[in-house]
Amino acid sequence: MQHKPYNTNKPTKLKVIQHKPTNNNNPTQLKADYFKACEHPVSGDFRQSTCDLTWEEIDQEIQILRSDLNSKIFDDLLAFTSSCHEKFSLDHDQDHKDSFVTEIPTAALVTGVNTPDHGVMFSTLVELLHERVSPLVAILRSKDCNKVKNVLTKTLGQLLQNPDMFTDEEEDSIANTKNLPCTLSTLSAWYNTKYKLPHSPTKKRKSVTISEHQRYPPIVIVFEDLESWVPQILQDFITICSNYIHHLPIVFVFGIATSVAAVHRLLPNTVSSLLCMEKFQAPPSTEYLTLVINQIIMTSKFPFKLGSKVFQLLLDIFLYHDFSVLNFIKGLQFCILDHFFSFPCSRILCHHEDLHQTIKDLKHHDIESVRMAPSFMRYVENSQPKQQIDLLENDDYTKNIIEKFMSQINKYHELFFPVLRCLHCLVSKLPKHPLGKQLREVYSMTLGSFICETEQYKDAIELLKMMSKDELTDLMKASIQELGQDLHDDLQDIPQDLERFLQRFDTLHEIPEEEEENDSKEESTLHLEKTDLHNLRKKLMEAGKKSKKLSPYEKLRLEIVDYYDNVFRKYMSCPKSFPLHEVFYYDSAADVKRQLNSSPRSAVQTALATPHHYLQCKCCDMEPGIISSTMPDLCIVYKLHLECTQLINLFDWLQAFVTVVTTGEEEEEGKKKAVDKVLQARFIRAVSELQFLGFIKPTKRKTDHVARLTWGGC
Structure with missing residues (x-):
């Protein structure tokens, strides 16, 4: 097999793996180290603190939204689990026969297909069950339960090893529970031992007292991903639990991503008849996403905003990939971090009340970074020559202009979002939905361009001009309500003007309709005179162009729609038209797509062909096509396999690998044999890893060969 010339410098054993990079190339650097590596460390520190504060405020608001959204479904679940065994008793005499439960109470929690979000939901649910219902809670996942024995081990392990359940003398017996058989x-x-007889009053319990929980706390077993379970294992475990329902107050919580019909697909009638199911529907992920967008992104409360391309990209990933709000929030967090790290002008991004002090503390290099912003450069180019000199050389004058622009955008946000909601209220129910059904669709259009100049907006205005009286009045009342009470001073007159328009509807019947003036001469000429087809068509077109006399309602409707149109044109400018909009709006869609929606195969091939791209170590920084002994073994084996045909001879491959990682110097015979064994082990491991990644596979055509599965290198 032919090779390219290899580097024969003497390497140290496992040099790349044991190589300790310098501080500048340390892959385990903290976030603060990256910010300090900026052009000016002081500015980097300030941007990092602002970044942390911005995300902390947004994350706190998101946690409140999540808690409020799931509060009702969690309250219902907690009430169900705490009430289904109220009459349970360990005394199995005739007086307690009515306490016997023949079926296992089961809560079927339909969570939706947004599986990445389920972990957070179930962890919160388990925490609430521990606090409010019972200390005996176990959560099971299909990946950990491939046998019935594993299911029982996980269940008892979580129930018996709970430190909140043991008294002082019971804690000594925790170590002995490992020797007990894992059975129900x-x-x-x-x-029975713990809850049948009361404890001595002289001994204090560390666990929750009986007064805080019911006399016999239920044993709640949560199945996080029911559809992923092996049916036979699930059936056996349910059957075993049903045999102990008279001795243990067992409650199941099924986490179902699709529908309750999944339970009947997994369980036959003989097993499903052992369950007493009640359905609980979790709020859909689209509702959660709408809350996050409306109250986090489309608000003037937080200065950071997403640009049109990034906003649409995150929406597309949600709608067409995973339906995961958690991933959407992670994308938002990445956008905030990348904005403050990669854009120096983000130093001046702050709340309006902190703006003056932030601008005052700017250094010369900070002002220079603002001057390099594209929108600011366009403003300078369009200014007068004298003002251009001040903008480029006078720092104090530039600070005043920066503060003016930032205040202008802050005021724009306060005026824009209430008017945006008013527009959506008017157009959301129009036929064919020219501006979309959701508020986020209208917002996305406003980010990209001036919405009042788009064809969709013009179509919506034309449809509003054809509305009936009842429809129009209902929309006007809804828009007044949408504007709310806490409006900016510039918007205070809009609700009052709309109220006056509504009052004028009540007096329409008092306005007499104007009679249409009929031109009798023209009609007689049109009908009586003999004319040819061309002249007749011309006269008919002129008659159609004549303005029709409008009724009082039609005049008022036209006046109202024109009023709305003027308001939208005044307050809904495109944010890209403002200087320094880049400070507020992050729109690096390419960076977001590369990090959040990347191609796995491209990333793997890049890592194997050019390890320096990810490791950032000097020993791997070399020209493409060169194979160095300092590279990881997997990278060396991968590059060598690119030179081969469909079938690769393992012996030749090993010899080429040894040639790369060893030197031409003669060594002692005994030492050489020891090194050969180590090299063979390294080679076998690298080949196995390459097979695991899917680049090669064993073949039966030749026993000492492997087959190559991919073609084309990086």
Whole structure:
């Protein structure tokens, strides 16, 4: 097999793996180290603190939204789990026969297909169950339960090893629980011993007292991903639990991503008849996303905003990939971090009340970075020559202009978002929805261009001019309500003007309709005179062009629509038209797509062909096509396999690998054999990793060969 010339410098054993990079290339650097590596460390520190503060405020608001959204479904679940075994008793005599439950109470929680969000939801649910219902809660995942024995081990492990359940003398027996058989008989005996007889009043309990929980706390078992379970294992476990329902107050919580029909697909009638199910529907992820967008992004409360391309990209990833609001929030967090890290002008991004002090503290290099902003450069180019000199050389004058522009955009946000909601209220129910059904669709259009000049907006205005009286009045009342009470001073007159328009509807019947003036001469000429087809067509077109006399309602409707149109044109300018809009709006869609929606194969091939791209170590920084002994073994094996045909001879491959990682110097015979064994082990491991990544596979055509599966290098 032919090779390219290899580097024969003597390497140290596992040099790349043991190589300790310098501080500048340390892959484990903290976020603060990256910000300090900026052009000016002081500015980097300030941008990092502003970045952390911005995300902290947004994340806190998101946590409140999530809690409010899931509060009702969690309250219903907690009430169900705490009430389904109210009459349970460990005394199995005739007086307590009515306490026997023949079916396992089961809550079927339909969570939706946004599986990345389920982990957060179930962890919150388990925490609430621990706090309000029972200390005996276990959560099971299909990946950990491939056998019934594993299911029982996970269940008892979580129930018996809970430190909140043990008294002082019971803590000494925790170590002995590992020797107990993992069966429900063990759990039943433990539960009977713990809860049947009251504890001595002289001994204090570390666990939750009986007064805080019911006499017999239920045993809640949560199945996070029911559809992923092996049906036979799930059936066996449910059957086992049903045999102990008279001895243990067991409650199931099924996490279902699709529908309740999934339970009947997994369980036959003989098993499903052992369950008493009640359905609980979690709020859809689209509702959660709408809350996040409306109250986090489309608000003047937070100065950071997403640009049109990035906003649409994050929406597309949500709608067409995973339906995960958690991933959307992670994308938003990345946008904030990248904005403050890569854009020096982000130093002046702050709340309006802190703006004056922030601008005052700007240094010369900070002002120079603002002057390099594209929108600011366009403003300078369009200014007078004298003002251009001041903008480029006078720092104090430039500070005043920067503060003026920043205040202008802050005021724009306060005026823009209430008017945006008013526009959406008017157009959301129009036929064919020219501006979309959702508020986020209208917002996305306003980010890209001046919406009042688009064809969709003009179509919406034309449809509003054809509305009936009842429809128009309902939309006007809804728009007044949407504007709210806490409006900017510049918007205070809009609700009052709309109220006056509504009052004029009540007096329409008092206005007499104007009679149409009929030109009798023209009609007689049109009908009586003999004319040819061409002249007749011309006269008919002229008659059609004549303005029709409008009724009082039509005049008022036209006046109202024109009023709305003037308001929208005044307050809904495109944010790109403002100087320094880049400070507020992050629109690097290419960077976001590369990080959040990248191609796995391209990333793997880049890492194998050019390890320096990710490791950032000097020993791997070399021209493409060169194979160095300092590279990781996997990269060396990958580059060598690119030179081969469909079938690769393992012996030749090994010899080429040894040639790369060893030197031409003669070594002692015994030492050489020891090195050969190490090299063979390294080669076998690298080949196995390459097979795991899907680049090669074993073949039966030749026993000492492997087949190549991919073609074309990086």
